[in-house]
Amino acid sequence: MAVYTDVGAEELEAFLSGYDIGELLSYKGIAEGVENSNFLVHTRRGHFILTLYEKRVAASDLPFFLALMQHLASRGITCPQPVKNRAGAVLGEVAGRPAAIITFLEGMWIRRPSAGHCGALGEALAKLHRAGADFPQTRANALSVAGWRPLYAAVGPRCDTIQPNLSAALAAQLEEVEKSWPGNLPQGVIHADLFPDNVFFLGDKLSGLIDFYFACTDALAYDLAICLNAWCFEPDHSYNVTKGKSLLAAYGAVRPLSAAERQALPLLARGAALRFLLTRLVDWFDERSAALVRRKDPMEYFRKLRFHQAVKSVRDYGIDA
C-alpha cells in the first residue's frame, strides 16, 4: 500500500498526450497494490488508473497480464482493461518505469465477506476460468509447488523467532505436499491472488475483479483452494463451512469439479496455505518491505495450514466427495 514513484504533472501530461483520453484535470497517488505504484487519473473523458510497474513485476510478463485483461473483458468478465494509446500500444514508460493506463472500476472490497459474498465470488471465479479457457498465452506459476522450497530456504531457521520449531514444522509440511502434489488436474488461466481486496462489490452485487499481476497457468482447482483460504476463515482462524459450501456450490454450478479435483482439494488447500505462509514470512524478514507496507501476519496461514492438515475428507469443506 504505497506509491513508490512520484510522477510530476508535466511528465504525466506529456505521457497522456499520446492517448486519446482528453485533457488531464487531476491525479492522486493511491494506496493500493503492494507491487506497483498506482494513480487515479481524472481527464475530460473520465477516470482511469495509471499503473507504474515497479521492479517486483518482471517487465517480460507485462504483455501476458495486459493481453489477459483484454481477453477476459472481451469474454464478459468485468475487470480493468488497458487503454490503447494512439499508436495502438498498451504499454509505455513513465518516470523510467513501464506504465499503462487502465480503465477504472467502481466498487468497494468487503472487509468481512458473508456467505452471500462467498457465493458471488465462487460464481465469478468459475466464469473467469471458463473465459480464460481459450486464452492462447501461458505463463508458468513461479509461486507453485516448485517455488516453495527456495522461499523456505530464504526464510530458514529465522522463522523460529516467531514460533519455536516453526522451521521444522514447515519442512515436514513442505516435504509432504511436494511428494503428493497432483500433476494431472485441469489446467488453465488462474488469478492466483483473488483475496477480498481484489474483488469489488456494489451493494451485494459483485462488480469486478482486479489485480491480475499474479495470473498464470496452473490447476484451476488450485485457484479455488486459494479462495477457500482467503474467504472462508473467520478472524479466529476457524473454517466457516457455510461460507465454504456457498463458494464451492456457486463455483460448481458454473464449472463442475471433476472427481479428481474434489479429491485433491484438501491437498491443494494445504499447498495454498503454505504458499501464502512462505511469502508472508519472506516479507516479514524483509526490512525494506517493512518500512513501506503493512506486513501481514504469517501465522494466520500457519493456523489455516493446521486446519487443512487435520481435514478428514473434502466433505469438511462443505462439498460432496
Next chain:
Amino acid sequence: MAVYTDVGAEELEAFLSGYDIGELLSYKGIAEGVENSNFLVHTRRGHFILTLYEKRVAASDLPFFLALMQHLASRGITCPQPVKNRAGAVLGEVAGRPAAIITFLEGMWIRRPSAGHCGALGEALAKLHRAGADFPQTRANALSVAGWRPLYAAVGPRCDTIQPNLSAALAAQLEEVEKSWPGNLPQGVIHADLFPDNVFFLGDKLSGLIDFYFACTDALAYDLAICLNAWCFEPDHSYNVTKGKSLLAAYGAVRPLSAAERQALPLLARGAALRFLLTRLVDWFDERSAALVRRKDPMEYFRKLRFHQAVKSVRDYGIDA
C-alpha cells in the same frame, strides 16, 4: 504521504448515510497529506475527499480550520469546503477519528514552478489575506518564533551528526531572530504552509489552494516569507530573483506591503527558513515518521537560511525598499 487508518466499505457507507451526497460507488486511500488520512470518495453526486484527522492535528483546532475554509470559499477563494451532513454538522467520526467530507478540487501541483506560477501564487496569497480579513476566529501560531526554541531543544546536539557544528550555528541564528523578531506588523489569517504541493494549477491557471491545517493568525508578511522560501529557490539552492520579483509584485498589486513589512522581509524570511529547518530536523530524528513518510532534506533550509543571512537589503529579493 500515507494512509494511517484503514476504513472499511461498510463503515464508510454507514457514515455517508448521514449525508445527502448519494450512494457510495468507490473510494481509494490517497497518498496525500503528511498529517491526516485522506480518501478520494466517489458517490452518485460526484467526488469528495474524506479526511480522517490523525493525532498530530488537535481536535480542538478543527472547528477553526473548517470554518475558515467555509469563510474563504464564501469570499471567492477556490479552496476545499467542508460538506454539511443532514444535521448541519461538518465534523463527524470515522474509525475512531474526527472526520470530515470535503469538496474535491481539480488541478495538479507543479514540481518546477516558473516565474509565471510564482506570480499566480503571489496574487492568490494576497487575495487569501484580504478574504481572511473579516474572519472572526483566531488561532495562535504554535510554530512561530516562540515555538522554535522548544523544537531546537528537541533536536539538540544530535543535528551535528548531519553537519559538524550545525547545532551551534542554529543556536546563534535562533538568538538573533528571537531578539529582533518584529511584533507590530499587520496581522491576519495566514495559510502558513503554502508550498507548491498545496497549490493546484490547470494549465497555467491557478485552480485552487488546499490543506489549511496549519492556518493561524500571524503577520501576513510572514506568509509571504514562507512562500519566498518555498517557491523562489532553484534545486541548487540559489535564490531566483526573477521568480521572487514576480511573486512579490503580484502580491503587492492586490495587497500593497507597508514600509515596515518590506523592511522586515529579510528577517521574516530567515525566521521562515529556520521554522522549516527545525521541523524537518525533528522529523529527521523521528523514527516513526521515517517509516511512514519520505523525510525531507533539512539542509535545504539551512542553505536558504544562509542566503537570507547574507542579504543586504530587501532589494535582493526583487522588491524596492
